[in-house]
Amino acid sequence: MERPLDYSKCARPGCEEDEGRIDNYCSVYCRDIDELNIEIAQLDAKYNELIFSVANKYPDETRHETALRYIQEREQRVSGPSEVSECAL
Numbered sequence: 001m002e003r004p005l006d007y008s009k010c011a012r013p014g015c016e017e018d019e020g021r022i023d024n025y026c027s028v029y030c031r032d033i034d035e036l037n038i039e040i041a042q043l044d045a046k047y048n049e050l051i052f053s054v055a056n057k058y059p060d061e062t063r064h065e066t067a068l069r070y071i072q073e074r075e076q077r078v079s080g081p082s083e084v085s086e087c088a089l
């Protein structure tokens with residue numbers, strides 16, 4: 001994500017520090033926090049893409065559980081019953 005270079009303010013959204021001394025952040029902690037926030041947002045977007053491709057909502061199942069079941073069912077059809085599938089869960 002590109003941000004405009006502004007050395008007068010910390011680059012982390014929400015941080016009100018006036019100095020952007022380290023890679024435009026006020027401190028290494030602020031930089032690390034922002035990098036982690038960006039990573040979380042990217043993972044969140046990927047996860048939501050997966051979850052919301054589940055069009056049909058089943059009773060007693062979350063979208064996550066439905067997506068997982070779809071993937072497991074598909075994998076079993078492709079590879080056939082395996083030793084793993086015979087294990088009690």
Ligand SMILES: [Zn+2]
Pocket residue numbers: 010011012015016017025026027030
């Ligand atoms: Zn900061």
